[in-house]
Amino acid sequence: xxxxxxxxxxxxxxxxxxxxxxxxxxxxxxxxxxxxxxxxxxxxxxxxxxxxxxxxxxxxxxxxxxxxxxxxxxxxxxxxxxxxxxxxxxxxxxxxxxxxxxxxxxxxxxxxxxxxxxxxxxxxxxxxxxxxxxxxxxxxxxxxxxxxxxxxxxxxxxxxxxxxxxxxxxxxxxxxxxxxxxxxxxxxxxxxxxxxxxxxxxxxxxxxxxxxxxxxxxxxxxxxxxxx
Numbered sequence: 001x002x003x004x005x006x007x008x009x010x011x012x013x014x015x016x017x018x019x020x021x022x023x024x025x026x027x028x029x030x031x032x033x034x035x036x037x038x039x040x041x042x043x044x045x046x047x048x049x050x051x052x053x054x055x056x057x058x059x060x061x062x063x064x065x066x067x068x069x070x071x072x073x074x075x076x077x078x079x080x081x082x083x084x085x086x087x088x089x090x091x092x093x094x095x096x097x098x099x100x101x102x103x104x105x106x107x108x109x110x111x112x113x114x115x116x117x118x119x120x121x122x123x124x125x126x127x128x129x130x131x132x133x134x135x136x137x138x139x140x141x142x143x144x145x146x147x148x149x150x151x152x153x154x155x156x157x158x159x160x161x162x163x164x165x166x167x168x169x170x171x172x173x174x175x176x177x178x179x180x181x182x183x184x185x186x187x188x189x190x191x192x193x194x195x196x197x198x199x200x201x202x203x204x205x206x207x208x209x210x211x212x213x214x215x216x217x218x219x220x221x222x223x224x225x226x227x228x
Contacts, residue, residue, distance in 0.1 A: 013209040020060075020201035027053050028194045035189075053193060054094070060200045061091040067207040075215035079151050082143035083158060086136050099128040129170070150217070154210060157221040161203045168195035 031049050065087050072080040093099055103125030110124075144155050172192040210217065 010209055010212060012212060013205055016208055017201065017205040020204060021198065023056070024194070024197040024201055027056065027197065028190065031193060032190060050193075053197065057197065057200055058091060058095055060204050061087055061094070064204055064207050065091065067204075067211045070211050071207070071215045074211070077148060077151055077215065079143040079147035080215075082140045083155070085139055086162075089132065089136060093132070099125050099132065102128045150215065153220040154215070154217075157206060158203070160221060161199055161206070164199045165196060165203075168192050168199065 027049065031053065034049050065084055068080055068084045068087065072078060072084065100121075103121045103123075106124040106128075107121035140155065144152055147155070168191070172188055172195065206221070
C-alpha cells in the first residue's frame with residue numbers, strides 16, 4: 001500500500017496538500033474555539049470565521065476550475081469540460097446561494113396553493129439540487145462513456161470526492177435539521193464544515209497533481225483502493 005501512495009507523490013503537490021490541510025486545521029480549530037467560548041469581541045465571532053471558511057472554500061473551487069482548464073488544454077481532451085461545468089455550477093451555487101433562493105421563491109409561490117403543495121423551502125431546495133444533479137450527471141456520464149480511458153479513471157476518482165462532499169454537504173447538513181439534541185447538532189456542524197474543507201483540499205490537490213502530470217498517470221485512487 002505504501003508503495004502505491006509513494007507513486008502518487010509529487011513534491012510540489014504534496015507541499016500544496018500540506019499547506020491546504022494545515023489551513024483547514026487552523027480554521028476548524030478556530031471555529032471550535034469561537035463556537036465553544038463565544039467571545040463577545042466583534043472582531044472574533046462565529047459569523048466571521050464562517051465567512052472566512054466560505055471564502056476559502058470558494059477560492060479552492062475556483063482554483064479547481066482553473067486547473068481543470070489547464071488539464072483540458074494540455075491534454076487536448078475536451079471531455080474535461082464536463083468537470084469544469086460541474087465545478088462552475090458548484091462555485092456559483094455556493095457563492096450566490098442559488099438553490100436556497102430558488103427553493104425559497106418556489107416555496108413562497110406554492111404557499112398560495114392547496115396545503116398538500118405547501119412543502120416548505122427545504123423540500124424545494126432539495127428538488128432544485130436533485131434537478132441540477134441530474135443535469136450534471138447526464139453531462140458527466142456522456143463525457144465518461146465517450147472519453148479516453150485515462151479520463152474515465154480520473155472521473156472515477158473525482159466521483160469518489162463528490163460522493164464525500166455530498167455526504168458532508170447534504171446528508172450531514174440534513175441531519176442537523178433533525179431534532180437530535182443541541183450537543184449532537186453542535187458536533188455535526190463541525191463535521192459538516194470540516195469535512196467539506198478537507199475534501200475541497202483533497203480535490204484541489206488531486207487536480208493539481210493531474211495538472212503537473214499533464215493529465216497522465218499510471219495509478220489512480222480508485223485503483224489503489226481496489227488493490228488494498
